[in-house]
Amino acid sequence: MKALIIGGGGFVGPYLAKHLTEDLGYTVTVTKTEKETLNLDGVGIANLNILDKEQIKELLVNEEPDYVFHLAAQSSVAYSWKNPSLTIDVNVKGCANLLDVLRELEKKPRVLLIGSGEEYGHIKSSECPIVEDNTVRPGNIYAATKACQNMLGKIYADAYGLDVIMVRAFNHIGPNQLPMFVVADFCKQVADIEKGIQPPVIKVGNLSAKRDFTDVRDVVKAYALLVMNGRRGETYNVGTGNAVSIQEILDRIVSMSECEIKVEVDSAKLRPVDVPIIEPDITKIVDEVGWHPEIDLNETLKETLTYWRSK
Numbered sequence: 001m002k003a004l005i006i007g008g009g010g011f012v013g014p015y016l017a018k019h020l021t022e023d024l025g026y027t028v029t030v031t032k033t034e035k036e037t038l039n040l041d042g043v044g045i046a047n048l049n050i051l052d053k054e055q056i057k058e059l060l061v062n063e064e065p066d067y068v069f070h071l072a073a074q075s076s077v078a079y080s081w082k083n084p085s086l087t088i089d090v091n092v093k094g095c096a097n098l099l100d101v102l103r104e105l106e107k108k109p110r111v112l113l114i115g116s117g118e119e120y121g122h123i124k125s126s127e128c129p130i131v132e133d134n135t136v137r138p139g140n141i142y143a144a145t146k147a148c149q150n151m152l153g154k155i156y157a158d159a160y161g162l163d164v165i166m167v168r169a170f171n172h173i174g175p176n177q178l179p180m181f182v183v184a185d186f187c188k189q190v191a192d193i194e195k196g197i198q199p200p201v202i203k204v205g206n207l208s209a210k211r212d213f214t215d216v217r218d219v220v221k222a223y224a225l226l227v228m229n230g231r232r233g234e235t236y237n238v239g240t241g242n243a244v245s246i247q248e249i250l251d252r253i254v255s256m257s258e259c260e261i262k263v264e265v266d267s268a269k270l271r272p273v274d275v276p277i278i279e280p281d282i283t284k285i286v287d288e289v290g291w292h293p294e295i296d297l298n299e300t301l302k303e304t305l306t307y308w309r310s311k
């Protein structure tokens with residue numbers, strides 16, 4: 001099988017490429033932006049600007065993939081408050097460009113669009129854990145763009161018969177994630193405190209939020225199973241099904257260190273809106289493609305801390 005990973009220069013792309021090539025024997029090409037550097041064994045690399053429809057077309061015509069994984073995104077909720085236009089351009093326009101190119105192709109691949117658990121937004125307590133056909137009420141700009149992407153995917157599947165599957169991925173974590181995301185951020189700070197390059201005070205944002213954290217290596221297995229066995233035009237939650245508070249994440253990471261660490265709320269890390277809980281029901285993906293997350297949260301936190309200690 002031939003797979004194309006669009007937007008593979010970030011956190012998830014290299015893990016997905018490794019799984020597809022090493023575990024499943026696929027031939028894989030990964031796209032990255034011109035600015036990114038990427039070296040992956042046994043994987044083709046191409047530059048792609050998702051805002052340039054002609055570039056997308058040329059790539060797809062040349063590659064003729066069986067599967068396309070659309071990972072290209074501005075993926076930070078925090079940054080989307082600071083740069084709404086860029087977030088809308090990359091996440092909505094980029095996706096629309098891809099779908100429109102696919103419509104024009106003779107040999108149409110199957111496509112996985114990576115959305116977010118954030119799309120559900122303001123979840124009522126009676127709706128938790130949340131199922132895929134629940135109303136979405138996005139609480140931030142990033143979430144709104146991902147909800148829009150999901151709607152575009154469904155429209156293109158229904159109207160033009162495109163073989164599109166939509167994912168709502170919940171928080172995923174592991175070594176090599178940028179420290180703009182909470183687990184990498186806390187692990188980096190603890191490692192910096194241990195190295196003596198940060199005073200023994202960890203700066204945090206909103207600790208009361210509850211989110212569902214899955215190891216990125218489990219997440220990419222879900223993506224592969226969905227692209228192989230998911231149903232056209234359907235949306236699937238990808239998470240563990242158990243939300244934990246950010247306070248608990250902090251406590252677990254701090255308890256892995258010998259250092260005495262104080263906690264200080266940094267107002268710059270608080271968001272204009274931060275929905276209290278996002279927790280998925282994962283029955284659909286479990287029943288339909290047989291995916292289960294396997295890696296324990298503590299194991300992932302430990303490995304992520306070890307990664308930052310080695311930096």
Ligand SMILES: Nc1nc2c(ncn2[C@@H]2O[C@H](COP(=O)(O)OP(=O)(O)O[C@H]3O[C@H](CO)[C@@H](O)[C@H](O)[C@@H]3O)[C@@H](O)[C@H]2O)c(=O)[nH]1
Pocket residue numbers: 075076077078115116117118169170171172180181182183185203204205206207209210211246269271274278
């Ligand atoms: N980043 C960060 N977040 C903090 C901090 N302190 C508390 N938080 C809280 O920790 C939660 C998780 O924040 P992030 O790790 O930045 O991720 P996110 O906003 O939930 O978005 C991630 O998950 C989505 C799926 O649920 C993804 O779609 C998205 O791309 C991203 O990976 C949020 O409630 C945030 O307010 C901090 O110091 N840094």
